[in-house]
Amino acid sequence: MEVILTQNIQGLGYKNDTVKVKPGYGRNYLIPQGFAIIANESNRKKIEENIKQAAHKAEKIKNDALALAEKIGDVVLKVGAKVGESGKIFGAVTTLQIADLLADKGFTVDRKQISFPTQPKEVGEYVALLDLHKDVKHEVKFEVIPE
Numbered sequence: 445m446e447v448i449l450t451q452n453i454q455g456l457g458y459k460n461d462t463v464k465v466k467p468g469y470g471r472n473y474l475i476p477q478g479f480a481i482i483a484n485e486s487n488r489k490k491i492e493e494n495i496k497q498a499a500h501k502a503e504k505i506k507n508d509a510l511a512l513a514e515k516i517g518d519v520v521l522k523v524g525a526k527v528g529e530s531g532k533i534f535g536a537v538t539t540l541q542i543a544d545l546l547a548d549k550g551f552t553v554d555r556k557q558i559s560f561p562t563q564p565k566e567v568g569e570y571v572a573l574l575d576l577h578k579d580v581k582h583e584v585k586f587e588v589i590p591e
Contacts, residue, residue, distance in 0.1 A: 445467040445471070446462055446463070446464055447463060447475070447480035447482060448461070448462050448482075448487055449461050449462075449474075449479065450480055453474075453479055454575075458578045460494070460495055462488070465480075470482075505577065506578075506580065509577035509580040512551060512553075513582040515551065516574070516582060519546075519551075519584060520587060521542065521545045521546070521549075521586035521587070522586070523537050523545065523564075523586055523587065523589065524589055524590070525567075525588050525591060526590075527567055527591070532565060532566050533588060536563070537564040537570075537586075539558040539559070539572070540555045542555070542558050543555040553576070557575045557576060558572050558573070559572070559575065560572055560573070566588070567590060568587070568588060569585060569588075570586055570587075570588065571583050571586075572584045
């Protein structure tokens with residue numbers, strides 16, 4: 445079943461993308477929740493027209509995301525965590541902590557735009573991926589230190 449997404453869904457696609465999903469997922473979750481519409485001919489034409497009209501807005505949003513990635517650059521964040529004797533941390537380092545540390549440095553990034561390729565479990569250096577835009581991804585290094 446093909447659907448057109450009406451908003452960004454992590455792991456599936458971005459707004460206005462046409463994606464193939466299993467029929468049950470589309471009919472029972474995406475469409476009733478308003479996350480997608482059926483990809484028929486009339487809906488495709490509507491979306492194409494909306495994309496044409498919003499092209500200049502999309503370009504500005506992309507340029508803003510590029511500028512933010514440029515400003516963040518090679519910032520290294522330090523995250524304090526309670527640590528056991530073996531170096532393992534109690535609890536977890538969350539995307540909210542990374543978002544708060546970026547906000548302290550003057551960068552506004554939503555926590556939903558942050559992900560970890562490897563979940564931090566011990567003291568050390570890690571990388572957080574920022575999904576700032578459909579075409580703009582940025583890596584931020586952070587170091588987990590004992591409190």
